[in-house]
Amino acid sequence: MSVGTSLTQDQSRAIRLLGVPFVYAVLLLAVPLGAIVLFSFWAQDFMAVDTTFTLDNYREIADSPIYAMLLQRSLMVSGIVTAVTVVLAYPVAYFISFHVTPSKKSLWLFLITIPFWTSYLIRVFLWKVILGYNGVINSGLIQVGLIEEPLTFILYNVNAVIITLAHAFAPFAILPIFVVLEKIDRSLLEASQDLGESRLSTFFRVTLPLSMPGVVGAVLIVFIPTVGDYVTPELMGGAGGKLIANMIQTQFLQLNNAPLGAALAIVAMLCVTAIALVFVFLNRRWLRGRR
């Protein structure tokens, strides 16, 4: 067998191996994305789509303050959700990693996934029941006499969106942090104490820096999808709690202006990409010192 034919064989094998995933990736990732990009440069002409190239959609987004306002609100809500989720997830992950006996760890992780057993919609409606005007929290607080009027700031506004999303994304934040905490060599913590640091200062000098890749991962995993979420603000946000994703949905489905919706999606995507890149860069920095 000559070298030439064996190379060809290798090549054909490579094509066969890569072909299916390649087609898959093109059909499911590149084509939809390309379609959105394409649409964003077209215009809606009543019922039909005018396919001549135009930047009008982007111009409109830049000119009307509503879009900037919604985008800003979206990023702010996602930012708060991410911060709340990660800050609350860290102690849970820490507890499971450091204080749960090894044989029980998988049980604990299993328990954390329980909320996923029901549909997200059902969980959202449950939060409505809990946070509502006559909901669990309000009636409970009235019963014990702490308040006289039901609290109104906990449902149908941005706060409700934040609470619901933070709950929904908690496992996504716990798991990556748990994984990096598990990988930390426990003798490093002993070494730190041996060198004079207390348990608390050991946490800040050793555990936290070494777990940063997990924290950054958790931040990305929570932040990116929450920017695009429209179900939660739709159901929990009320009039004042609408986000950019709701506007995109409105453009596509109610106003029948797919090109403007597509342009909005692209703008939102670019914002997320920019923020994600900052975090990826930060993660590199943290990872640099590690193997």
Added chain:
Amino acid sequence: MTDLIKLRGVNKYYGTYHALRDIDLTIRAGEFFSLLGPSGCGKTTLLRVIAGFEGVSAGTVMISDRDMANVPPNQRPTNMVFQSYAIFPHLTVAENVAFGLRKRSDIAKSARAGLVEEALEMVALGGYGKRAAHALSGGQRQRVALARALILKPKVLLLDEPLSALDKKMREHMQVELIRLQRHVGITFILVTHDQEEALVMSDRIAVMFAGEIGQMDDPETLYRRPKSRRVAEFIGKMNFLPGQVTALSAAGEASSGAPLAGHAPGTVPPNRTNRLLTDLMDKIAPGTEANADTDTAEEAAASPEVMTVDIAGLGAAQISVDQAPEGAKLGEVAVGIRPETLAILFEGEMPKRHECPGVVDEVVYYGDMTYYDVRIKDVPQPLTIAMKNLIGRPVLEVGAACRVAWDDRALVLF
């Protein structure tokens, strides 16, 4: 030397598992002390008890006459070199070494950079400060761990199998460096190791541990030459065990005035004749003493209060001093231990020795500098292992070869 660490009646349980049993231990200031034992014997647990990572179930740990019962590791005057070295991967070499300085208000901030460089130079890593910790080799990591601990000038440096991750060459090199370093800094070192050779090479004193207990605590030479129990003898070096019978106990005077030592043929060794092999054998038994064994033995016997006569299976009778036997010597069955290097094979034309017997080579293991023979001797239950130096002109015998085996009363240890 003053006593630095005192452990009294230390016991440690993990649930029902008894990890440390009534440990009494005194370690002096400036000493190089080793805890030696097979894995699972509790030596690392004991080290961690001293460091403060493990509490004790009973007993006291005193360092510099201060009870350490409620003193956490970060407040003890000890520092540790971990088995994994525990180098912080997110810091540079210099940051690692400086890690413990942050809590030291007695060391001026401005002096720290200089101290770090000094510490790195001490372990031959000068100029490595800016390197990332993960880019170091195993030996370099170990030096960083050493520098990181020594920069704090602890009273005690605890070393948990620090050399076990290194290859043989590197290990031997680091052994010598560690000894030199310990002499240089004058800090008490406590080394945990399962490598008996390492413990013998490095330590001033060694505690041999088995199953949570200290089996024997002595300086390396005593430990090797007069192991107190069979398991200590088996763990440290190699030893042949033969069944024997103590047939007589006598005062020193009687023995020297009595019959000549068994097997000894007076006059067969011309006193002035240089016999390389005899010198070799004598060197093995007592380094430094020259060929004239007779006066040596007589002196030893005269100094010792009692002499015992032991009948060894297959080898015959031997006269030994009581300090070669456990205390309270009495008549009856004993196990007789002989180190392989205190036995010798007599080659063709060599002079007869005090004790010798014929044997047949059963097994040959060639090590380059040494050859280990298993020699079968009539009436000896199992073959005796004999270590011979491969001197110039000395052949390596083949399996099945007949040979003469020489042995000496003074090399015997009774159990």
